[in-house]
Amino acid sequence: AILQQSKLARMGSMISMIAHQWRQPLSELSGVLMELELATKFKKVNEQHILNSIERSNEMIEFMSNTIDDFRNFYKPDKKKENFLISDACTKALHIVDATLHNLSIDLVFNIKQDKLIFGYPNEYSQVVLNIISNATDILVERKIEKPKIEITITAKGLQSIVTIKDNANGIDEKNIESIFDPYYSTKDSSKGTGLGLYISKLIIERNMGGELSVENDADGAVFKIIVIG
Ligand SMILES: Nc1ncnc2c1ncn2[C@@H]1O[C@H](COP(=O)(O)OP(=O)(O)OP(=O)(O)O)[C@@H](O)[C@H]1O
Ligand SMILES: [Mg+2]
Structure with a gap:
């Protein structure tokens, strides 16, 4: 039971850390989409603009994905x-x-x-x-x-x-x-x-x-x- 408890505590702290580190890239990603939406409404988008937004979004997604790996392995002594x-x-x-x-x-x-x-x-x-x-x-x-x-x-x-x-x-x-x-x-x-x-x-x-x-x-x-x- 004690082992189970400490596993759960670790899991909890891992999730808190991931959530914390997701905030910045998540808000950045939402910024990219907002900007794209606005530009579309005002008919100001061209292909390059869209491609740039996609690249930027992918960067944020990759960072967030790496963040999961970072904190999943956070307490592993042999990483x-x-x-x-x-x-x-x-x-x-x-x-x-x-x-x-x-x-x-x-x-x-x-x-x-x-x-x-x-x-x-x-x-x-x-x-x-x-x-x-x-x-x-x-x-x-x-x-x-x-x-x-x-x-x-x-x-x-x-x-x-x-x-x-x-x-x-x-x-x-x-x-x-x-x-x-x-x-x-x-x-x-x-x-x-x-x-x-x-x-x-x-x-x-x-x-x-x-x-x-x-x-x-x-x-x-x-x-x-x-x-x-x-
Ligand atoms: N550059 C700074 N100048 C002045 N105060 C700072 C600075 N950096 C941190 N602090 C103080 O240290 C506190 C703790 O920072 P910490 O990053 O641990 O938590 P937080 O930013 O308040 O919340 P979270 O990071 O979880 O969103 C901050 O609330 C702030 O009062
Ligand atoms: Mg802070």
């Missing part, structure tokens, strides 16, 4: 690691959100100073970057920041790959900064946030990849730092 470039994993995450960032006029700066080949889980790594960018986007909108900006920088130090993701939304409340990685800790209302994003991200980086995920505030806003070892 296969792969070599991947940190910049590729970041680019993949950016691809999911770039239309949204564009629509919200959020300025995105992507600096690759020193890239690194890492042996680990590229998709899981992308999910982390996606979560941090989604949070930055949410807070930039919530606080109505005037010139919203997200800056991603890839550097390296010895064996470490260091990625920082920084926004200009005025930072995390100092009294909350210890809690933000806790499961179900959220300052958003329940329709907008469950408080799972940073908890999942921490599990991926620290438990699954032996790295470190941390945060601090600087003069402009929050700075998240992802360290993994190659």
Whole structure:
């Protein structure tokens, strides 16, 4: 019975994680269809337009399908690691959100100073970057920041790959900064946030990849730092 219980608990947490990570691509997919509908109504579609929409939709569907695999294998100790470039994993995450960032006029700066080949889980790594960018986007909108900006920088130090993701939304409340990685800790209302994003991200980086995920505030806003070892 205890075995059964822990199996069910795992299943529950797997489903919660998949649901959480489906939100962004799902909303992006719905955006593509909405745009296509509008363009059709105003008779502004041509073949290329449709083909582009199909390609974009397929990308989102593929990401969502990979997400199922990522989290189905999440707790497996013997899952296969792969070599991947940190910049590729970041680019993949950016691809999911770039239309949204564009629509919200959020300025995105992507600096690759020193890239690194890492042996680990590229998709899981992308999910982390996606979560941090989604949070930055949410807070930039919530606080109505005037010139919203997200800056991603890839550097390296010895064996470490260091990625920082920084926004200009005025930072995390100092009294909350210890809690933000806790499961179900959220300052958003329940329709907008469950408080799972940073908890999942921490599990991926620290438990699954032996790295470190941390945060601090600087003069402009929050700075998240992802360290993994190659
Ligand atoms: N860039 C940021 N600037 C300021 N506060 C942030 C930032 N990123 C996260 N936070 C704070 O940390 C909290 C926890 O983030 P987390 O991603 O775990 O959950 P959430 O975004 O609230 O909900 P979910 O990710 O489940 O939709 C947020 O509610 C927010 O208060
Ligand atoms: Mg979040």
